[in-house]
Amino acid sequence: MGDGTIKDYSPQNNVIVELERIKKAYDREILKIDKLELRKGQIYGIIGPSGAGKSTLLRIINLLTPPSTGNYYFHGETxxxxxxDIISIQRKMGMVFQKTILFSDSVWNNIAYGLKARGYSRDETNGRVAKLIDWLGLRDLAKRRAETLSGGEAQRVAIARAVAFDPELLLLDEPTANLDPFNIELIENMIATLNREKSITVVIVTHNVFQARRIADQVIFIDQGAIVEMGSTEKIFSEPDHEKTRLYVEGKVIS
Ligand SMILES: Nc1ncnc2c1ncn2[C@@H]1O[C@H](COP(=O)(O)OP(=O)(O)OP(=O)(O)O)[C@@H](O)[C@H]1O
Ligand SMILES: [Mg+2]
Structure with a gap:
């Protein structure tokens, strides 16, 4: 990796992250992605059975888990x-983990954290945090300690923290698992608004194929560590190329 290759860097190319021949192995190979391009402004839904490699793929995109082999390009640069140097790239990405991780601190400070780490001034930080708190209906909770929040509240704070610095890429690992319909709708609306108004590219891992259908532009179906099929949401749900995809989006058990 890191052989200095420069790829097509033209703005019309619009690819933020490209993965090429990426493999990840622990005691056995668990992920093998020949090619994946994430383009600006899109919402990608990653679906697939438990253990398929969805979280691992998201962590590789976020540069948290190093692949065993393969190439990673950010805006065409290897x-x-x-x-x-990966830290400067990670700072352009917001991540919400499958298990919400908040700091043992106030809601306000949790949201401010990423801004402080990125060197935003105190005024700018306070302005941004206040705006997000209003937007997410967290005004009464600003001073509460994170560990006292309900699941839905904590997840809203986690998303606020991940988007406070206007990331280019927002990576969400099952952000609405275990939430009630009210919080699910609220979070889905947040994601759509962030994508539309700030052109934030979103990658959302979800077990819920209906959720992928509601919010994704592109769907990536992963099974046993490989992309079985990727395409527009409409195509994946109405006329997928692969039988396995069809069975999965119809809610049938695949083996
Ligand atoms: N650090 C690790 N060491 C060994 N095996 C791992 C490690 N992390 C993940 N795996 C294995 O890799 C496979 C894919 O895991 P991953 O968490 O990416 O799946 P997933 O699609 O996110 O599943 P789920 O829907 O249950 O969250 C699993 O078999 C898992 O046990
Ligand atoms: Mg997972």
Missing amino acids: VAINNR
């Missing part, structure tokens, strides 16, 4: 995964 990224040396084991290099300290």
Whole structure:
């Protein structure tokens, strides 16, 4: 990795992240992605059975998990995964984990954290946090400690923290698992608004194929560590190329 290759860097190309021949192995190979391009302004839904490799793929996109082999490009430039430079790229991405991780601190400070880490001034930080708190209906909770929040509240705070610095890429791992319909709708609306108004590219992992259908432009179906099929949401749900995709989106068990 990191051989200095420069890819098509033209603005019309619009590819933010490209993965090429990426493999990840622990005691066995768990992920093998020949090619994946994430383009500006899109919402990608990653679906697939438990253990398929969805979270691992998201962590590789976020440069948290180094792939065993393969190439990673950010805006067409090759990224040396084991290099300290990855921090500057990670700072352009917001991530919400499958298990919500908040700091043992106030809601306000949790949201402010990423802004402080990125060197925003105190005024700018306060302005942004206040705006997000209003938008997410968290005004009464600003001073509450994160550990006292309900699941839905905590997840809204986690998303606020991940988007406060206007990331280019927002990575969400099952952000609405275990939430009630009210919070699910609220979070789906947040994601759509962020995508529309700030052109934030979103990658959302979800078990819920209906959710993917509601909010994704492109759907990536993963099974046993490989992309079975990727395409427009309409195509994946109405005329997928693969029988396995059809069975999965119809809610049938695949083996
Ligand atoms: N650090 C690790 N060491 C060994 N195996 C791992 C590690 N992380 C993930 N795996 C394995 O890789 C496979 C894919 O895991 P991953 O968490 O990416 O799946 P997933 O699609 O997100 O599943 P779920 O829908 O249950 O969250 C699983 O078999 C898992 O046990
Ligand atoms: Mg997972």
